Amino acid sequence: MKNFLKLFAVILPLLLLTSCFDILDKVNVKADGTGEYTIILNASKSKTRLASISKMETINGKKVPKKSEIENKINEAARIFKATPGISNVKTSMDFDNYIIKLSCNFKQIENINAGLEQLKAKHILGKMIPTQIYSQSIQKKSLTRNKVNTFKADYDKMGKADREVFNDAKYTSIMQFENTVKSQTNSSYVLAPNKKAVKLEANILDLIFQKKQLQNTILFQ
Numbered sequence: 001m002k003n004f005l006k007l008f009a010v011i012l013p014l015l016l017l018t019s020c021f022d023i024l025d026k027v028n029v030k031a032d033g034t035g036e037y038t039i040i041l042n043a044s045k046s047k048t049r050l051a052s053i054s055k056m057e058t059i060n061g062k063k064v065p066k067k068s069e070i071e072n073k074i075n076e077a078a079r080i081f082k083a084t085p086g087i088s089n090v091k092t093s094m095d096f097d098n099y100i101i102k103l104s105c106n107f108k109q110i111e112n113i114n115a116g117l118e119q120l121k122a123k124h125i126l127g128k129m130i131p132t133q134i135y136s137q138s139i140q141k142k143s144l145t146r147n148k149v150n151t152f153k154a155d156y157d158k159m160g161k162a163d164r165e166v167f168n169d170a171k172y173t174s175i176m177q178f179e180n181t182v183k184s185q186t187n188s189s190y191v192l193a194p195n196k197k198a199v200k201l202e203a204n205i206l207d208l209i210f211q212k213k214q215l216q217n218t219i220l221f222q
Contacts (some may be wrong), residue, residue, distance in 0.1 A: 086112030187217035
């Protein structure tokens with residue numbers, strides 16, 4: 001679950017400044033396995049507090065990152081993604097007025113995203129304990145799997161009180177959209193769209209940490 005304790009560590013400094021943020025993790029997969037991946041951090045609900053904190057040097061014993069430092073990290077992550085085989089059209093946007101950060105890219109196959117995350121780990125953009133093998137797909141079996149990741153509750157328990165509070169009101173949304181029609185799925189926590197071409201999971205990040213909700217899901221297509 002470290003994905004969601006430290007999902008996209010390039011923007012972790014912002015997460016450590018507020019307990020009110022949303023993470024949107026979205027994939028759009030075509031019938032041939034190609035598609036688009038997007039991740040968005042939205043901390044706009046805390047923009048007034050973040051604007052005040054950004055003027056400070058430290059908070060809770062941690063250095064407050066400058067805008068330029070965050071931009072450099074995100075741009076570095078984009079460069080690494082661009083260099084990953086199978087990944088193209090990498091785009092980033094950073095709205096520091098509303099504290100919304102976005103990274104998106106296209107992939108030839110969804111496993112390219114796993115490879116991109118592995119490269120971020122190798123370059124120390126992601127922490128070494130963060131799972132990277134998130135997705136797998138079989139065109140032949142007409143299936144796509146959101147892989148199981150280990151719980152990192154032990155890491156959460158080791159955090160100081162101030163750091164744990166970061167996650168109190170934090171929310172996570174996973175949206176998977178498809179060109180093919182969904183036949184079945186293994187995790188009923190994901191809501192199936194009326195057209196049967198998308199599934200959506202909404203959860204408090206603490207529910208994911210404490211395993212009250214599971215992320216793993218295998219989707220079969222017609």
